[in-house]
Amino acid sequence: MKPATIRDVALRADVSVASVSRVLTGAGPVTEATRRRVLEAVDALQYVPHSGARSLSTSKTNTIGVILPDLYGEYFSELIRGMDVAARAQGYHLIVSSSHDDADEASAAIRSMRGRVDGLIVLSPHLGAANLASGLAGRTPILVMNGGADEERASIVVDNHGGAVAAVEHLVAVGRRRIVHISGPTGNLDAEARMAGYVEAMAAAGLPTTVIEGAFTKASGHDAGLRLAGLAVQPDAVFAGNDNMAVGAMLAFQEAGLRVPEDVALVGFDDIPLASLVRPGLTTLKINIAETGRKALERVVRMAGSEVDTACEVVRPELVVRASSNLERPYGGAADLNRTDVQTPSLEGEKL
Amino acid sequence: MKPATIRDVALRADVSVASVSRVLTGAGPVTEATRRRVLEAVDALQYVPHSGARSLSTSKTNTIGVILPDLYGEYFSELIRGMDVAARAQGYHLIVSSSHDDADEASAAIRSMRGRVDGLIVLSPHLGAANLASGLAGRTPILVMNGGADEERASIVVDNHGGAVAAVEHLVAVGRRRIVHISGPTGNLDAEARMAGYVEAMAAAGLPTTVIEGAFTKASGHDAGLRLAGLAVQPDAVFAGNDNMAVGAMLAFQEAGLRVPEDVALVGFDDIPLASLVRPGLTTLKINIAETGRKALERVVRMAGSEVDTACEVVRPELVVRASSNLERPYGGAADLNRTDVQTPSLEGEKL
DNA sequence: TGAATCCATGTAACCGATTACATGACACAC
DNA sequence: GTGTGTCATGTAATCGGTTACATGGATTCA
Structure with a gap:
């Protein structure tokens, strides 16, 4: 029992396939009587047009x-x-x-x-x-x-490069010096551009660089976080290549007893919805x-x-400062950082 | 300049379309010489089969x-x-x-x-x-x-009903009595089954029911949470129709100065990845x-x-107990609840 | 050598729609 | 009454593949 085709409909309505097509697509002239007969047949046969066939003849797939x-x-x-x-x-x-x-x-x-x-x-x-x-x-x-x-x-x-530079400059501005980067996977162009921005901005600030390679996943951020927490000289800030890794690292730090942002400030990239929901809220570079x-x-x-x-x-990503890089009393300077979202995570836009 | 068709390939390779098709689909016999000529033509013309046309004749779209x-x-x-x-x-x-x-x-x-x-x-x-x-x-x-x-x-x-019953029974077991339900939207079958389970389990425990209608979104959970926090007699537990609303409510409670789980315990439904990442970790009914x-x-x-x-x-959803419903010292009884995930959110399975 | 067999190949129908063009009915004007 | 224009309708080609069946050449066997 195969589904009805346009020919079945034409047969039943006693018109040509062209007329059926005209009725259904709305293109071309048809009398009211024809239209009614066609629609009746469509209904009776439960006809549904075959999009694949239609696409082939119109070369339009929508x-x-x-x-x-x-x-x-x-x-x-x-x-x-x-x-x-x-x-x-x-x-x-x-x-x-x-x-x-x-x-x-x-x-x-x-x-x-x-x-x-x-x-x-x-x-x-x-x-x-x-x-x-x-x-x-x-x-x-x-x-x-x-x-x-x-x-x-x-x-x-x-603008990965510009975003990464902004991240580093922000961390420097709030007084951090030992800033480590958790990078995305090698071969990933976004990851490499973000790393390049980090390296450049650190050089401009006269600071030494340290990079741990991650994989853009929470798990890899978690691993990196555990390794950093275990170092003799711990970083005082981490710039992660994306929010996923930043969140993973945040959890690792918390497990290891490090306080965010007091002991280590944290900045991510992307501003995924999760970034405003973790505690402390994650400072990040927002891409809409x-x-x-x-x-x-x-x-x-x-x-x-x-x-x-x-x-x-x-x-161009926009720096969104949340609690993960924002002390009540920063190491020095910049006391009036933008604190939106710290108390009220963005819930608007839920339904777009 | 239209893309090449199977006929163009046949022409160039000086064979029939049938042979080209046989080479490309791997069905039917072809000599090595033919195969080579066809593949050469395919390469030269940068031919790529048209899936739409193929689907039409095989009635298989994959x-x-x-x-x-x-x-x-x-x-x-x-x-x-x-x-x-x-x-x-x-x-x-x-x-x-x-x-x-x-x-x-x-x-x-x-x-x-x-x-x-x-x-x-x-x-x-x-x-x-x-x-x-x-x-x-x-x-x-x-x-x-x-x-x-x-x-x-x-x-x-x-099994929405069974899951909801398990949620309520858990909350009752940890000593909660004023248990409120934040429901999903009316007309949503999942939402209604979860609510029915809640009502039934509460009745079985001899407790009165209170339901606030939400919309399965974080924002609606947040609204509901604020309303509950403003009540003269606050609930000591909330069972939300899904994790999204539970997280929204959790944030609202925290903003209002209520402690989770000390003042109010919280249970969600679904076990979305976020559930293990918020703090406190969200007790929920896990669906894989x-x-x-x-x-x-x-x-x-x-x-x-x-x-x-x-x-x-x-x-059948499985109850996963995390910190949002699990006190160091529960109101009474049940001290050895499963505490996995409280310290270590599930990061495995990141890449499936 | 001739018949039977096998197998690679080609021809053409088909999948189910759209649509250019042909057709024929009807109205209107002369 | 004939010519012309309008317009709804039908016929058949087309989109780009697959594949049943026909074909014909080579091989095998008697």
Whole structure:
């Protein structure tokens, strides 16, 4: 018992398939009588149009593909949420493909999207992924969101370097000197840009650098935190490559009996929702993640409408100071730091 | 400049489209010479098969659709993560469609999936959504995960009632008497089953009930918490309909100067990752969310392989006691509650 | 040598929609 | 009454693959 096709409907309504199509798509002229007969048949047969077939003949899928490295963590779920909201508003669907650990896997995923999507958003924070993507998807428009700002390709990139510099400058301003960086994984462009910003800002401040490599996960931040707590000379501040690791490190410090921020100040990156919910609240570099996702989707939809777009938009993260780097009596200077969120975590925007 | 089709490849390799197809799909016999010529042409033309067209002729999309009420919150992102991992393992894609607030919207979304997916997972916690879905999608297999356990349809449901009873019994066991429930939104089947469990268990314990309606969001839990803190006779325990609201309430209590768990004990539902990260750690009813998502996906894939499946699997949540309901010196009795997670939040499983 | 067998290949129908173009009915003006 | 224009409708090509079946060349066996 196969589902009804447009031909079944045409037969039953005693009209041609063209008329059925005209009624259903609203394109082209039909008499009221025809329309009624068609709709009756549709109802009787419980006909539902086959989107795949429709896509093939119109070469329009109303679907955007999203290529992610991994679905884990609030960063990506926030991003997807922003995209999803925008997609619904535009009448688009979202097809996600995640857990691509290397560039080859990502490019295979991109290829498998051919004929399935009208456009792609690629988040592959690996060198070369964007290049591999080029040409592979025919003329499918691609918007990249990896760290490698690539001219002449539509992209949205975060100013990782500037954000990292701001983080270090903030820690220096509140009197910290032994500032350690927990970095993201090697080969990840975002991670490397953040580390570079840290190194540069420390040099500018005349301070020595120490880097522990993490993996952007809470667990890796926790491990790093335990190692730091065990040192003879403990750091008085930690700048983590993202909020996930910062939270992991915070828990490790608390387990080890170190006080945050009294003994060690902590700064993250991203401003995931969790950052304002842990105690103490986490100072971080805020990216409006969902909003960025929304923008990305809207741009790629416009590109799917054959609008040319080769802009490289830079998202500048904003320093949000919470309790994790903010003493009642700082080591010196800067007593009037922005203390919003310390008492009232941001609960607004819950439903976007 | 249109992307190459299988006919272009056939022309260039000087073979028929059938041979090209045979080489590319691996089905059917081809000589080594033919295979080489085809692959050369594929390479030269940068040919990538058009999945949409392939789906149309094979009636196989290798895609599963997921219909969600809303993408917000860790519950759904965890669920999607579990599904995504399983989908990748099975060679499937995931197409998500969320923010369906009522049953009509959800059924429209289901219809729009026709011809796009091999199966559907529907999470629409509204009465009747499952029924509306029936027949609408032709013979597309559907697995429902809403609260309304519907016989003769494949489904996965959480034992909300049993979980709620366990929550109340736990609070009673640690000596609490004035136990308030913050419920989920009216019309949400999960919310209503949890409330029913609360009411029943309270009655069984001979205690009076108080219910404040929330909306499953942190903000609504926060509002409810503030109202409770302002009462003349404050509750000594709160059972929230989900972890999101429990966390919101926890923050409200802390702002109001109430101590958790000393003044008021707190229990949530779901065990989202956040539950183990707030301080105090949140006692909750654990559903292995990602794991449930994985199972759902695997079942629907089997159903897409025309395996008959009308089972209704019940997920029984497990009480996880953390510090939010666990005093050093409980009001009386039960001193040796399980204290795992209090010091060491679960960081394992970070990468699944 | 001729018949039977095998197997790589090609031809063309098909999946289920959309749509360019042809058709034919009808109205209107001359 | 004929020519012309309008407009609803139908026919058939098309999108880009897969695949049942036909074909024909080489191999095998008598």
